[in-house]
Amino acid sequence: MAEAPPVSGSLVEQLTTEKYECMVCCELVRVTAPVWSCQSCYHVFHLNCIKKWARSPASQADGQSGWRCPACQNVSAHVPNTYTCFCGKVKNPEWSRNEIPHSCGEVCRKKQPGQDCPHSCNLLCHPGPCPPCPAFTTKTCECGRTRHTVRCGQAVSVHCSNPCENVLNCGQHHCAELCHGGQCQPCRIILNQVCYCGNTSRDVLCGTDIGKSDGFGDFGCLKICGKDLKCGNHMCSQVCHPQPCQPCPRLPHLVRYCPCGQTPLSQLLELGSSGRKTCMDPVPTCGKVCGKPLSCGSSDFIHTCEKLCHEGDCGPCSRTSVISCRCSFRTKELPCTSLKSEGMTGKGHEETFWGKDATFMCDKRCSKKRLCGRHKCNEICCVDKEHKCPLICGRKLRCGLHRCEEPCHRGNCQTCWQASFDELSCHCGASVIYPPVPCGTRPPVCTQTCARVHDCDHPVYHSCHSEEKCPPCTFLTQKWCMGKHELRSNIPCHLVDISCGLPCSAALPCGMHRCQRLCHKGECLVDEACKQPCTTPRADCGHPCMAPCHLSSPCPVTACKAKIELQCECGRRKEIMICSEASSTYQRIAAISMASKITDMQLGDSVEISKLITKKEIHQARLECDEECSALERKKQLAEAFHISDDSDPFNVRSSASKFSDSLKEDARKDLKFVSDVEKEMKALVEAVDKGKNNKKSHFFPPMNRDHRRIIHELAQVYGLESVSYDSEPKRNVVVIAVRGKSVCPTTTLTSVLEKEVQARPPPPIPHHRQSDKNPGSNNLQKIEKEAVIDYFDVQD
Structure with missing residues (x-):
């Protein structure tokens, strides 16, 4: 948005004290720096800065040749190259401490642009706009009867309170309006006019068709005249005309050829034809084929009369003609004798065309859009070129209260023409718009603090407004969260339901569980039962029941789905199993063990079977060790025997x-x-x-x-x-x-x-032992140690 033009006094003060900033470089304008002043907005810039700006792509005007001013966006054609004073008379002005910076010190002499003022500015060369001309002049009112003294250069029209009384367009009446500018309105008096032939009359405004009257009529009605000619036998066949009727075309001295026009009557008189005395005498015929062009046919093939030379109209044509519909979409061939009955039905009237102008209406509907761009024409055999829409627009206007009553059109609707004669004020009444107030005008902007009653007692910081609801209060307060878990600080006043993000943890109606939802509003469970898993320990394994919460009924008998970890006795093997499967596995193993114990009982031995059926033993079910477990156990024993550890082994990588x-x-x-x-x-x-x-x-x-x-x-x-x-x-x-x-x-x-x-791994050391004949078991011991070392490194690999 363009900035407001600076005032001359403010510009002089800022330039003198070197506090004025160039809008391009944002640096202060020094009193000795070359400058350039825009003649449209009067902003001052460094000359070098405005040169760079004018050549930059950002200053180019869209669709225009030239560059835009950085302040007012006014387009200039030429880039400034010279440093001149503000009035433009002196180049490179020298600065004096007693004068305005960048001024020549002489009288400005500039004229007010766009005003009819002969005086020039009498101030010294100055920045900013020139002040209005202080002189007074005498101006004539619009009707030219009175003179008034007004300020020179003010583009105002002077009106008096006298009627205009200028002659209107009719040349007979005078304007009755008060003194006004521009041309007078046309004369509004209604006159009755008669056509030239006297058969038709019409009511028109005074001044219509001035100069066309012949003393008997004022306009042509486009009908056949029908007046009796001077011969007294025939009537005028011309269209309604102002001049006297022509003489009878059948007078003997006017007819010089036979009816077909091929033979002069002089030749026929020489051949023995009788002469004509009056207009009623028949015209002699030549006996040749008439050959006059008929109205039927086409431009490519003209039909002619096939009768012998005759008087009167030519008879019907015996040929056929190809005619087109009104919109030229379809054609059909008809006998020329039937063309008269083929009419054209238009918009509320019927017209009959002959010959080349014969036409008919097809059944094709026009699919073109009307001028409004919203509706289709949809007319049958349409010949309309403009396609004006006859419907009413009916769209809501900007005021939101009324609808457009103009014919359907393109683009935006006109401004609502209705107005109110009541004062329109803001809510507090401090700002008022006086009537007439155009429909849809918003209440005036008010800078007073809003005086409405608010829900809270916090200070009000927003201004008076026309909206029904006030903006929400943003005063920071302390409020409890919805679950009453903690007191939150710095909460805007208008926020009501605040969640702390912690679990609700409120006791549910079942008495066993707590609400797991995050801090929420309202009750924990609304019209539904608790569905959390039951935590009652099972009687057989001790794991939770995990069935959906059943407050009043006992736990259902189901297989335990809890996962437990089983491991072998040495702890190498580990396996995750479901509790019910582990229990059945242990029961199967215990049954086999009990069967073997019963066999021992039959042999007379005592057996302890209490450990096979207690819950503790079931929980301590283990996997069986395999061969790898045995190898790992041998390795561990060997490592303990030889004092080998993972940290001390350089090869245990x-x-x-x-x-x-x-x-x-x-x-x-x-x-x-x-x-x-x-x-x-x-x-x-x-x-x-x-x-x-x-x-x-x-x-x-x-x-x-x-x-x-x-x-x-x-x-x-x-x-x-x-x-x-x-x-x-x-x-x-x-x-x-x-x-x-x-x-x-x-x-x-x-x-x-x-x-x-x-590093390369060296071979493992092999211990050597001295054999003794006295100890025959030493060889067996050495063999066992070798096998153990080999097993140790096999496990390592």
Whole structure:
């Protein structure tokens, strides 16, 4: 939006004190800097700044040649190149401390643009617009009868209170309106006019068809005249005309040819034809074929009369003619004798055409849009070119109260013509719009504070308004959440239902469960029963019932679906099973064991079977150890015998490296130094969290490529760190966060694992023992030790 033009006095003060800013560079305009002033909005710019602006693409005017002023958007054709004073008379004016900056110090002499004022500005060369001319002049009123003294240059028309009395367009009457500008309205007096032939009359405004009267009539009615000619035998066949009727065309001195026009009457008189004395005598015929063109036929094939030379109209044509419908969509062939009966039915009237003008109406409906663009023409055999819409628009106007009564049209409707003669004021009555008030006018803008009654007693900060509801109160208050869990602060006053985001935890009607919904409004359960799982422990296994809540009825007998973990006696094998399946498995094993115990009882031995049927034993059901368990147990015993541990074995790399994936190892081998630096940073981060007071601590890794970021993300999982990537390429970085209790350093680093894999594994040591003849069992012991060592390394592999 363009800024308001500056006032001359304010411009002079700001330019003199060097407080005026150039709108292009936003720098202060110095008194010695070359400037340029817009002649439309009078803003002042640096000359170099306005040159750069005029050549920039942002200053180009859309669809026009030239550049736009940065302030008022006025288009100028030429780019300023010279530094002139404000009045434009002096180039490169020198600044004097006693004069206005950038002024020549002479009288302005500029004239007011667009005003009929002969005087020029008498102020010294100044910025901004010139003041209005202070001189007075005498102007004549619009009717020219009175003279009035008005301010010079004011483009106002002077009106007096006398009637205009200028001669109207009819040349007979005078204008009765009060003194007005422009041309007078046409004469409104109604006169009755008669046509030239005297058969038709009409009522028209005075001044219509001035100068066409012949003393007997004023207009032509387009009908046959029908007046009696001077011969007294025939009537005028011309169309209604102002001049006297022509002489009878059948007078002997006017007829010089036979009726067909092919033979002069002089030749027929020489051949013995009788001469004509009056207009009633018949015209001699020549005996030839008439040959006059008939009205039927077409432009390509003209039909002619086939009779012998005759008087009067030519008879009917014996040929056929091809005629088109009104819209030229269809054609049909008809005998020329029937063309008279084929009429054209138009809009409320019927016309008959002959010959080339013969036409008919087809059944095709026009599918073109009317001028309104909303409705189709839909006329049968349409010949309308404009397709004006006869319907009423009927759309609601901008006022929202009335509808458009104009014919259906394109574009927006006109402004509502209705007006109110009541005062329109704001809600508090401080601002008023006086009548007449156009329909749809909004109440005036009021700057007073809203005086309506509000729901709260907080201070009101919004102004008077015309809307029914006031804006919501935004005063910050303290309010309880819907579940009364906590008192929330900084809550706007208009907010009513506030959720703290915590679980409701209200006791449900069942007395066993609590509401699991987040802090909510209203009752926890509305017209429905609790459907949370029952937590009553089962009698057989102790797991919860987990059936839908059944307050008054006992727990249903169903199979327990809880998952339990079974493991073998050594703890190597682990398996997740459903409680009911584990129980049935144990019962089957216990039945087999009890059967064997009963067999022992039959042999006379005592058996303890209480442990096979107690709940505790059922819960302690275990899996059976397999061969791998036995091999692992032998390895463990051998490691204890030889004092071998995972940390002391330099070749036990597999157990430590199992936590590192193959892809991580593959990427780490490409840049082992980078992996070593990352692991040092992660180790320091985890130790700092464990020793420090903060539960979380983060470390920022600088931007790097995708492969290095992937290594950091995978190592973070091993160390129990949270890793997040930020920013976009090529500045994408990684931030890792250590959490106390979750982040831990592994026993073996990835760097050490890779270094151990590079080193060649030496063969395992084999212990040697001195054989003794006195101890025949030593050979067996040495054999057992060798087998144990071999089994140990087989398990390792």
